[in-house]
Amino acid sequence: MDNPAKKCKKCSAEPHVRRQAIPILYTRGSHYEVGFDMGRTFGSMIRNLQTQCQILNQSLLPLYNTPKGKQIYDETLASVKASFPQYILELQGVADGAEVEFEHLFLRQMDAILPQNMLCPAAKASCGCSSIVLNQKHCRVMGHTEDALIETMNQYYIVVAHIISDKPQGKYKVKEERFMSLCYAGLLPGYTFSENHHGLVFTINTICAKNLRSGRTPRTFITRALLASCNMDDVLRVVIDEGVGAADACSINLAFLNDPRKMCYNMEFAPCPQGKNKSKVCVKEIPVGTYNYHFNKFEGLSLDEADDKLLQSSEARKETMKSYKPPVSGSDVRNMLGDVSGDPFNVWMDKCTDVLRTICVALFDLNARTLSLFSDNPSSTEPVCILPLLEK
Secondary structure (H helix, E strand, O other): OOOHHHHHHHHHHOOOOOOOOOOEEEEEEOHHHHHHHHHHHOHHHHHHHHHHOHHHHHHHHHHHOOHHHHHHHHHHHHHHHHHOHHHHHHHHHHHHHHOOOHHHHHHHHHOOHHHHHOOOOOOOOOEOOEEEEEEOOOOEEEEEEEEEEHHHOOOEEEEEEEEEEEEEEOOOOEEEEEEEEEEEOOOOOOOOEEEEOOOEEEEEEEEOEOOOOOOOEOHHHHHHHHOOOOOHHHHHHHHHOOOOOEOOEEEEEEEEOOOOOOOEEEEEEEEOOOOOOOEEEEEEEEOOOEEEEEOOOOOOOOOOEOOHHHHHHHHHHHHHHHOOOOOOOHHHHHHHHOOOOOOOOOOOOOOOOOOEEEEEEEEEEOOOOEEEEEOOOOOOOOOOEEEEOOOO
């Protein structure tokens, strides 16, 4: 008979062993209160990830502790405070609830902005992701692998939040937000896969643009602001970020559940190369009867990129997807997102040699209005849970 004590010891000694568990927090309150609840509830997880995070401890903190690094940090923080003071309060709540330094959390929100503005060797991507949008009349599905550094394995959670403010908040004067989003431990909602009660559903693909700008809005705050969007006009306004502009780049796959056209979209945004105070944006429509893939490279914008290995991985994953017949069902999407035929780059990343690992998979069914969450390969396992999407 197996010794349970030995099993427990093995689990604790191997923090990156995949767990079949996805924690979910339901919370309601002000921005600070919701942030505090995230920090208090998942404080141990947040502190563990802070300790294990090599990018934070070996790159970001040493750079922050220089005069130039502190200047870049300060001007970026001041810019975000001017546009989105409510999200700074939310992040402060996370820090207070988890009993960690706010500066450490904000540095993680900034990601590569600091090293690339200090002309340091380009930091490798902290997350990746593959997305498939299938927009058929009978089957409207958005599938997404959440790929991140190995230390994030089991260090994430779902937040379902309802935020009501006494006064309009931030540059877009928002008073109420209701959303569901996966969060890396300690980071704000929005920069993964998410949906809100206005029917907005979206997934994110990191893109490592070469030319990043300090004193602008980090992509993690732009995607956090997306969670309050009511329609495509709101989405475009948030992404363009007139008067400031994005500090770094990413791709967004999105749809609105109640759109009478049943249109899906892919958007890419990046810092404007002409130095203008707004984001450079490209929008691609994905109409009914079509499908689309997106990985971790620009497909619409023609801008320089920084991470050669991430580009190689993106091209390899794209070729893998093209080797399949066009998807027509949710099962097809699950099989494609679980593909392990690549060498050396797989869609489902779980090899011991992979820098990034697929930590979970999301499958949004836009017709059934559900979110299926997989903590293991979706081609061979069933979802851990199926959640109803929020609606007004």
